[in-house]
Amino acid sequence: xxxxxxxxxxxxxxxxxxxxxxGIAIGPAYLYAxxxxxxxxxxxxxxxxxxxxxxxxxxxxxxxxDLHKIIAVTREKLxxxxxxxxxxxxxxxxxxxxxxxxxxxxxxHGCNAGYAxxxxxxxxxxxxxxxxxEYLRERSNDLLDIQDRIIRHLxxxxxxxxxxxxxxxxxxxxxxxxxxxxxxxxxxxxxxxxGGPTSHVSIMARxxxxxxxxxxxxxxxQVSTGDMVILDGIRGELIxxxxxxxLAAYRVKQERYARLMQEDKQLVGLVSETLDGHPVxxxxxxxxxxxxxxxxxxxxxxxxxxxxxxxxxxxGRAIMTEEEQAEQYLKVVEATRPYTTTxxxxxxxxxxxxxxGHREHNPFLGWRGIRIxxxxxxxxxxxxxxILRASAVGPVRILLPMVTTLxxxxxxxxxxxxxxxxxRDEGIxxxxxxxxxxMVEVPSVALQADQFAREVDFFSIGTNDLTQYVLxxxxxxxxxxxxxxxxHPAVLELIRMTTQAARDAGxxxxxxxxxxxxxxxxxxxxxxxxxxxxxxxIYLPAIKRVVRAMKLTEGEALARRALRSxxxxxxxxxxxxxxxxxxCGVTFFLEGSQA
Ligand code: PEP
Ligand code: MG
Numbered sequence: 281x282x283x284x285x286x287x288x289x290x291x292x293x294x295x296x297x298x299x300x301x302x303g304i305a306i307g308p309a310y311l312y313a314x315x316x317x318x319x320x321x322x323x324x325x326x327x328x329x330x331x332x333x334x335x336x337x338x339x340x341x342x343x344x345x346d347l348h349k350i351i352a353v354t355r356e357k358l359x360x361x362x363x364x365x366x367x368x369x370x371x372x373x374x375x376x377x378x379x380x381x382x383x384x385x386x387x388x389h390g391c392n393a394g395y396a397x398x399x400x401x402x403x404x405x406x407x408x409x410x411x412x413x414e415y416l417r418e419r420s421n422d423l424l425d426i427q428d429r430i431i432r433h434l435x436x437x438x439x440x441x442x443x444x445x446x447x448x449x450x451x452x453x454x455x456x457x458x459x460x461x462x463x464x465x466x467x468x469x470x471x472x473x474x475g476g477p478t479s480h481v482s483i484m485a486r487x488x489x490x491x492x493x494x495x496x497x498x499x500x501x502q503v504s505t506g507d508m509v510i511l512d513g514i515r516g517e518l519i520x521x522x523x524x525x526x527l528a529a530y531r532v533k534q535e536r537y538a539r540l541m542q543e544d545k546q547l548v549g550l551v552s553e554t555l556d557g558h559p560v561x562x563x564x565x566x567x568x569x570x571x572x573x574x575x576x577x578x579x580x581x582x583x584x585x586x587x588x589x590x591x592x593x594x595x596g597r598a599i600m601t602e603e604e605q606a607e608q609y610l611k612v613v614e615a616t617r618p619y620t621t622t623x624x625x626x627x628x629x630x631x632x633x634x635x636x637g638h639r640e641h642n643p644f645l646g647w648r649g650i651r652i653x654x655x656x657x658x659x660x661x662x663x664x665x666x667i668l669r670a671s672a673v674g675p676v677r678i679l680l681p682m683v684t685t686l687x688x689x690x691x692x693x694x695x696x697x698x699x700x701x702x703x704r705d706e707g708i709x710x711x712x713x714x715x716x717x718x719m720v721e722v723p724s725v726a727l728q729a730d731q732f733a734r735e736v737d738f739f740s741i742g743t744n745d746l747t748q749y750v751l752x753x754x755x756x757x758x759x760x761x762x763x764x765x766x767x768h769p770a771v772l773e774l775i776r777m778t779t780q781a782a783r784d785a786g787x788x789x790x791x792x793x794x795x796x797x798x799x800x801x802x803x804x805x806x807x808x809x810x811x812x813x814x815x816x817x818i819y820l821p822a823i824k825r826v827v828r829a830m831k832l833t834e835g836e837a838l839a840r841r842a843l844r845s846x847x848x849x850x851x852x853x854x855x856x857x858x859x860x861x862x863x864c865g866v867t868f869f870l871e872g873s874q875a
């Protein structure tokens with residue numbers, strides 16, 4: 281395992297970021313500088329304003345033509361769902377908050393079209409960048425892409441997305457359109473100073489299989505075009521001008537990764553079952569329609585958790601209408617059937633955006649998830665109606681977030697029944713038996729799991745929150761990250777109580793927190809009685825590798841050990857040795873895992 285554990289020489293320049301698309305790329309860097317145009321204000325005589333408006337309209341048409349081309353390439357390479365990113369951009373061009381506002385600005389200020397575009401779209405971007413929502417902040421980059429596209433056409437500039445072939449792109453930021461166009465030139469990977477895992481460019485990189493890292497905090501100032509670089513999309517690192525020894529070690533790692541990926545492809549078609557014949561259903565956590573092609577690619581048996589916050593709050597406008605939601609959910613269900621889609625209804629609050637502009641001192645213990653939905657039927661009812669409507673075309677389950685009390689579940693069930701009756705009265709079809717489940721993410725639910733099991737059709741264990749609530753440690757606070765231990769015996773005990781209650785009541789239980797992607801935890805979780813895991817699709821093959829390499833009885837013994845363990849370091853080392861002996865291929869991924 282020398283490749284995995286070897287530490288890098290101290291004098292090497294290593295830019296640390298977040299790996300958003302796994303894989304290893306080795307090659308020359310190409311520093312890509314996005315050409316952004318700063319447009320000067322020019323005054324336009326009143327009689328010429330119409331001419332300026334016509335120029336604006338022409339630029340919009342050219343931008344539409346570009347986007348149609350990009351949509352066609354994306355469709356061909358990645359399918360319809362990935363193309364929807366650009367379809368959304370296409371809509372923004374004529375969005376009612378943008379297009380008429382630009383015309384009105386030109387009219388009012390008698391200024392040039394480029395300046396009006398820059399000012400109006402700039403204001404929208406500023407609002408998005410200042411938002412509490414990571415999703416909106418990341419989408420502001422898409423808006424900049426559209427703005428640049430229009431301005432370039434106003435200047436009759438050519439859209440230059442040309443880069444050096446077979447290079448590793450290092451850029452401050454890239455857009456989803458950039459990466460689509462670059463992929464035609466066979467780029468090896470990309471590193472960006474900014475961005476997050478859920479930005480469109482990250483989603484595209486994963487879909488295209490281009491290794492990528494984001495949030496490097498300044499890789500562009502450390503790298504020059506032509507430098508030899510190693511991009512490690514698993515660890516999230518960019519190594520600049522490595523020494524021979526590091527290079528050789530990474531070449532070995534690259535080969536091993538390629539071999540593993542090859543083997544993973546074969547794994548996709550194999551059953552997910554332990555050596556002693558216990559099936560373990562592996563499902564996907566998704567948030568965006570563009571991720572749907574990953575279901576098939578990574579062999580997911582349905583969607584164990586569809587977080588609806590991102591989808592519903594797209595474009596930073598008001599929450600989608602029932603009609604808009606129904607259209608989105610239908611597409612998700614159609615792409616997932618015959619497998620089941622589990623839609624979690626809005627989990628607002630906590631660290632997630634609250635569109636009502638509400639602020640709290642202690643949001644994780646405040647107005648969050650089902651607490652908000654029960655107070656705000658105008659959010660709850662359209663979403664329930666839209667999900668029920670989608671259930672007419674394929675199997676759907678409804679999952680409730682942040683449940684604390686039995687009373688909340690009962691109230692929600694009453695709302696669901698009223699909603700169903702309204703649909704029946706209107707003659708709208710839906711699945712009468714849509715299962716209703718709760719997230720087990722607040723300790724009270726795990727402690728009363730036997731009573732909850734009588735009220736609901738399934739459990740989904742959310743270890744991200746369960747851990748923070750059991751150990752009283754904020755999941756997003758670096759200062760206490762050491763204490764945030766999802767394998768703490770107290771967390772595991774609550775998981776055990778939950779699976780036990782589910783088994784007694786004969787209802788399914790799955791686990792959808794990040795813990796499912798911690799390969800050290802997988803045998804323990806199965807040993808604790810978890811029969812289904814849901815995770816970001818790219819992790820599913822490695823999880824399946826562990827499942828297929830173990831016996832359930834071994835998992836049970838490991839679970840007993842974990843429940844007794846008082847030393848996280850010791851247990852971690854023990855699991856590393858266990859994995860090395862039983863499923864050695866997967867240890868490759870451990871270095872990149874959070875645990
Ligand atoms: C969880 O809490 O484990 C979970 C899956 O939900 P989220 O991460 O969306 O809070
Ligand atoms: Mg949660």
